[in-house]
Amino acid sequence: MAKKQLIMEKALELFAKQGFESTSVQQITEHCGISKGAFYLSFKSKDELILALIDHFMMQFLSEIDYVVRNTKNEKLLYEFFFTTFQSFHKHSDFAKLLMKEQAHTINEEFIHKMYDFNRMLDKVILTMIEHLYGERIRQTKYDLMYCIKGFIQTYSHLFVIYNVPLNLELLAHSLVEKTNVLAKHMTLPFISEDLHQIFTGPEYGRETKEQLIQKMEQLVEEVDDPIIKESLLLLKNELIYPSLSPAIVKGLQENIRQHPQCKWIPYLIDRYFKCL
Amino acid sequence: MAKKQLIMEKALELFAKQGFESTSVQQITEHCGISKGAFYLSFKSKDELILALIDHFMMQFLSEIDYVVRNTKNEKLLYEFFFTTFQSFHKHSDFAKLLMKEQAHTINEEFIHKMYDFNRMLDKVILTMIEHLYGERIRQTKYDLMYCIKGFIQTYSHLFVIYNVPLNLELLAHSLVEKTNVLAKHMTLPFISEDLHQIFTGPEYGRETKEQLIQKMEQLVEEVDDPIIKESLLLLKNELIYPSLSPAIVKGLQENIRQHPQCKWIPYLIDRYFKCL
DNA sequence: TTGACAAATGACTAGTTGGTCAGTATTATA
DNA sequence: TATAATACTGACCAACTAGTCATTTGTCAA
Known part of the structure; x- marks a missing residue:
C-alpha cells in the first residue's frame, strides 16, 4: 500500500500546480517513476484518486x-x-x-x-x-x-x-x-x-423527497389566489409526476411562481430535486 | 459582429456550468448552432474567447x-x-x-x-x-x-x-x-x-497603454451600430491623440457611450488613463 | 442572370486523453 | 530448482481535443 501513498503525494503536487483536469495520468505516473498500468492497480480511475x-x-x-x-x-x-x-x-x-x-x-x-x-x-x-x-x-x-x-x-x-x-x-x-x-x-x-x-445546508443529506415536494405544492395551490400562479403550480406538480413539458415551458412556469413571495422557494427546491436525482 | 456576442453569451453559459477546461469548442459551437469554422472566424483561439x-x-x-x-x-x-x-x-x-x-x-x-x-x-x-x-x-x-x-x-x-x-x-x-x-x-x-x-499586490502591472485603449475603441467602432455612439467613440479617440475639446464636451461624450452596454466601461478606462499619467 | 466577394461549413489533421490487457519480471513457497 | 502467485510494464485503443482549410452557400451590385 506504500504505492498508493506515493501516488497520492506526487499527484497532489501536480494537482496543486496545474489543477485536476489539466493533470494527466501519464504525467502522474512519470512523476512517480512508475508505469501507467501500476497506477490502475492502486486506483480504479483518476476520479477515485481525487x-x-x-x-x-x-x-x-x-x-x-x-x-x-x-x-x-x-x-x-x-x-x-x-x-x-x-x-x-x-x-x-x-x-x-x-x-x-x-x-x-x-x-x-x-x-x-x-x-x-x-x-x-x-x-x-x-x-x-x-x-x-x-x-x-x-x-x-x-x-x-x-x-x-x-x-x-x-x-x-x-x-x-x-x-x-x-x-x-x-x-x-x-x-x-x-x-x-x-x-x-x-x-x-x-x-x-x-x-x-x-x-443552504439542506436538510441533512436526504433532501426533500418528491412526495414532500408535491404535498407542499398542493398546499400552496390551496393558499394562493392568483389564477396564473395557481395553474403554474399545478402544471409543475404534474410535471414532477409525469415529465412531459419542454424545458422552456418548465422554466417559464418556474419564473411565474418565483414572483409570489410564498412560492418563490419552490423553483429552488425543484432544481435541487432534479440535480440530486 | 453579432456572432461574436452570441458566442460569448452561449459559451459563458457552458463555462458557468462546466468550467473552462471541460468545455470544448465543439460544445460551444453546437450550443450556438454554428459550425466550428465559424467560431474561429470570431476568435483566434479558445483562449482568446475567455x-x-x-x-x-x-x-x-x-x-x-x-x-x-x-x-x-x-x-x-x-x-x-x-x-x-x-x-x-x-x-x-x-x-x-x-x-x-x-x-x-x-x-x-x-x-x-x-x-x-x-x-x-x-x-x-x-x-x-x-x-x-x-x-x-x-x-x-x-x-x-x-x-x-x-x-x-x-x-x-x-x-x-x-x-x-x-x-x-x-x-x-x-x-x-x-x-x-x-x-x-x-x-x-x-x-x-x-x-x-x-x-501581495506587487508592482503595478503595465496597465492599459494609450495605444491599447485606442485600439480597443477602434474595434468597438466597428462593432457598434448606433451612429451617435459611433461618433462619440471616434471623437473621444481623437481627443486621446490630440486633446482639443472642452471638458464639458468630453464629459458629455463619455455619458453618451456609457449608455451602451458594450462601451460603458470605456469612460472608466479613459479616466484611469488620465489619472495615472 | 451573372459574377464577385464574403460568410459559413464540416471533414480533416495531429495530438492528447483515460483506460486496458497480453505479456514480462519479481517474489514466495515447495 | 521448479512452480505458483503476485507486481509491474508499456504498446495499444477508442474517444476526444484545438485548430485548419478546401469547398459550398448566401448576398448584392451590375
Missing part, C-alpha cells in the same frame, strides 16, 4: 480542528481555532491550493457530495464553538458570525497559500480573534436566519 | 462599482457599494460562477495577469472608499478592513451564486454595512501592514 485525496486530507484537517475546539479552554479557544486552521493550511499547502482551485468545480457527482459534507461539518464545528463562546447573546447573529469567520479564513489563507510569503501566523490569529470578538459584541443586524441557513 | 469574456464583464462590473463609489454621498456610500456589487453578481450570475470556478486556475499567462489587474483595481476602489469614509481613524487597519470587505463579498455572494436562492439584497447590504462599520470602529490589531499589502 476522492481519496479529499477524504484523506479533509478528515485529517477536520479532526485536528475538532480536537482543538473540544480540548481548549474558552479563553484560548478562538485563538487556537484560527492558529490551528492556518497552521494546517500551511502544513498541507498543496492540498489547500488544490481545494482553492477546485472549490466549485463539477469534477464528479461524488466529489461535490464530499465537498458539501465537508462544508456542513465545518459549519457545525464553527457553530458549536461560537455557541460555546458567546452563548445566548449571539443567538440572532450566530449564522452571520459563522459566515464571517469562514470569510476571514478564506480571504487570509488565500493570501499566503497563493503568494508563498512566510507569515506571522500568531499575529494573524490574534488579529482575527479581535475581529471576531468585535463582530460578536456589536453586530445587531443578522442576514442569515435559521431558515436561510437550513436552505 | 480573455474577451473576462475583459468584457470585468470592466463592466468595475466601472459600475467605480461609478457608484464616485457618485454617492457618504451616508449612503457603503450601502450602495454592497448593493451594487451584489446586484451586479446577481445580474451576471453566469459570469460570477465562472469567476468563482476559475479563480485560481492557471489557464494562461495573460489570463492570470488580467485577474491580478482586476484584483488590484478592486482593491484600489475599496481602499479609496474606506479612506473617504473613515479618514485618518483607520490608517492602521485599512488594509485589514479591505480584506474583510472582500471576504464578506466572496462568502455571501458564494451563497446566492451557487445555491440559486432569491435573496433580499437590500437586507444583505444593510447587514454588511453594519459589519463593516463595527469593524472600522473597534478593530485595533492590524495584520496586513502597508509593506505586506505591497508584497
